[in-house]
Amino acid sequence: MDANPSERDARLFRYIGRQRAPKENPRFVTGRARFAADVSIPGTKHVALVASPYAHARVKSIRTGAALAVPGCRYVLTGEELCAGTNAFLIGVDAPNVKRYALANGVARYAGEWVAAVVADSRHLAEDAAELVEVEYEPLPFVVDPELSARGAAPLVHPEHGSNVLYRRKFVWGEVERDFAAADHRAELRVDWGRSATVPIETFAVVAQWNAATRLLDIWASIQMPKFPDQVAQALRLPGNAVRVHYDVDVGGSFGVKRGIKHTVLAAYLARKLDCPVRLVEDRLENMRGGDMHGPDRSFDVAVAFNADGVVKSLRIRALDDVGAYAGRSPLQLGKPVGAIVGPYRIGSVEYEPISVMTNKTPQEAVRGFGQAPTNVAIEAAMDRVAAVLKMDRAQLRRINFIRKDEFPYRIPSGSSYDSGDYHAVLDKALAAADIGELLVKRDLIRRRGGLAGIGIATCLEPSGGNSAFEPLFNPKNETTTWMDSCLVRVDLSGSITGVMNTSSSGQAHETLVATVIGEVLERDPDSIRVARADSLCALPSNSPVGSRMAIMLGGAAAGAARKIRQTLIEIAAHNLGLPAQALRYEQGDVIAAGDPGKRLAWAELVEIAHRKFHRMPPGREPGLQAQFVWEVPTGGTLPGADGRVQMYPCYSFEAHVVLVEIDPLVGRPTIRRYVCGHDCGVKINPQVVHGMTYGGIAHGIGAALFEKFAYSDEGQLLAGTFMDYLIPSAQEIPQVEIVDHCTPSPLTTFGQKGSGESGYLGSPAALVSAVNDALAPIGASLRALPMTQKAIWEAIATRTSRHRRESAAA
């Protein structure tokens, strides 16, 4: 890898960082993309699901006769049969008795859990038949309150596990006791992050086909899942090479949640059992209720110790997370924030107590940022509290505590090293772009007119280059220390270049990324470079686009492979020109003698030698022109220490949000009047793509902050199973956003790039909490429970107003 690219170098790239429309776009605007539900194989049968209506119930019997009598109904699969024929899924923490299968195994542990699957000639017929499946349930005691689960005062979700606590540990990094005792001030606060998720517009879809002659299972699925083929094979008791996952399926959004192990295992089991292709497409209710894709549902108790000058000395964070009825990878979402547990601040010690508990709710899945966005809300709310106590400007408080740009690499108390940044510059750029002085005037004008208005400030980190170091941190039996990604580059006889990637994409423009990087290294037009996707049997190792990693990892792998090609071309030329390689220079595919431009070999000649003229190849070189590169995550390769100190993700992007929110005091409705985001993710491979993800992340965070919640009744029933009650913000609620770019290259990556797939989302909820509380402060109200819905804001206003009236009357 090239060392330490500077900002100056970033401007010298030929294709990287330049405006270039993503090469994926034409297929999406013409209806020529292929999503999983578009895969059409003759003879395909369709699945409809039977779900438990109870939060917790024993499945006493399932009668299938009436369903099977429906013409066109082919099969009814019960949990009993499926669980006997498949293995339980792998989970992230050491809790082997928390077993999950694709259908309930005798006991349904949340309302909406699938208990049976019906297969028919069409989806309509399958749904007709599903309504005729007769399930007899015995309702069982249940728990919906995670605090009760944490205290051991609730019915057990998995009695075999012996507790509802999946994971609990208190980490202490540095002299927390001493720092709290010595500080001038201490403050405590509670922050609640409501249960929301990314809720892509495409639900999960899978088509499975089993070939009994070749003993090969073909899968087309809308997945974003590390080690997906291995996990599917494990559950189905198949060798890994009996599962072929087709990564050339377009995925209609994911942002973490499209894991789909259970859907795929179910469809694959049926395809094998019935010897026909089987399609399972969630409808929206199944997706919201039984799709197992809810995000973190987390309460933070935060204590902060600080001095009168604004210097924050120490943090204590207790994070209680409700993962629902099964484990999966969800408890690990408490682990990822360890890598940025003090945010962008020079906080010398920290205590962190993550507690992962189960309740009788839909299971949690990975959501954009893997637990970092809620944690950032807690950290930022604490910083705002410090500023409020000290009556200090919130931006100034942050400046006082920021790690300075000359302090990198900077190791935080929990052991992770931040690679680079200039937090002061980015915040100041954002404040300048927002014209903070003018913004304050606007805010105060609204207030003087009797309105409520607040300015929000949030400065957050985006850890990137996902490496899964939280796996060994949270599970000592797991010794994962690599999270590699790969690329194959081939140049064919015609001289055309193809880059082969090894995973699916869900809107991140990875084909553009690969083509741009290969084009950069080989100095060939990226538009001429095709990017293909290997299926899982042909693929090199990949860990999928999770953890804001692909610009770093796929970009690094593509560059590594392209450099091998370039080196090979130089060596072929050296051999044929009779010159040492050092005497040659590479220029747009041609290789030219440094001092004698007449001595050269053109791209086409070099390619022809590689493919046809072995007699002209340098000795020892393999024929053809192809190279692969498998790259380990920078900084990877070590296990956590006994004290839990760990190098989490390698690269740290930074974002500074400045927002003005006006609240209608009569009805509590918030309106975002101004939104600016300063953003530094190092060198951008494609700025348009990065900006797009940041805009989208901000919108997603606005949803989590103001609108979206998977609410549950006291009976454990999901109250938000449609888009009429789970409110996804539209173009009417999302404002125009201004992004202000800054570039601090990472010293760890090929071109100085950092990740940005989770950008925006990691800071916008914190910024809105800051703004709403600034708006409510003049009336003495506060609100730190997300989502801060119009109703919740109205209640906060009404409570204070009525108390104020009572107090005034009493006086």
Next chain:
Amino acid sequence: MSERRYRVTIEVNGVERQAEVPARLTLVDLLRDELGLTGTHVGCEHGVCGACSVMLDGEPVRSCCMFAVQADGSRVTTVEGLEQDAGKLSVLQQAFCDGHGLQCGYCTPGMLIAAQGLLDTTPDPTDAQIRDAIGGNLCRCTGYQQIVDSIKLAVARLDGRSR
């Protein structure tokens, strides 16, 4: 329990198509499953997300909330019918490509239909009119900004010309 079927005749993307459909078949299922036009997507099946939007006699409608038999005798345009000629993108489609008015592409066909509906009636829309026109189409990737910008790019390129 064989379902009674009804003959429908619908002009889809300029071509007359006939089908025998059960009364409960939605228009989107007809387009996708019977006619093979998978560019139109299903997002929520309860009329909120707009991914299934198609033009019905020149106006955007939700094809998930409409039965195929209700479209009998109508003209339907799907995303596949937006191209001017085969392989030649419309100004709006090209603007979405150039402006990166999409990411995963799942909501995109519905967005294009909604935007086309706007441009057909309002050649020079304001930002508020654009946001209003796509206000019934949900997107989880873009935060809508590059969609709005792409529509504005199309408006600028059209500059009053017919679409």
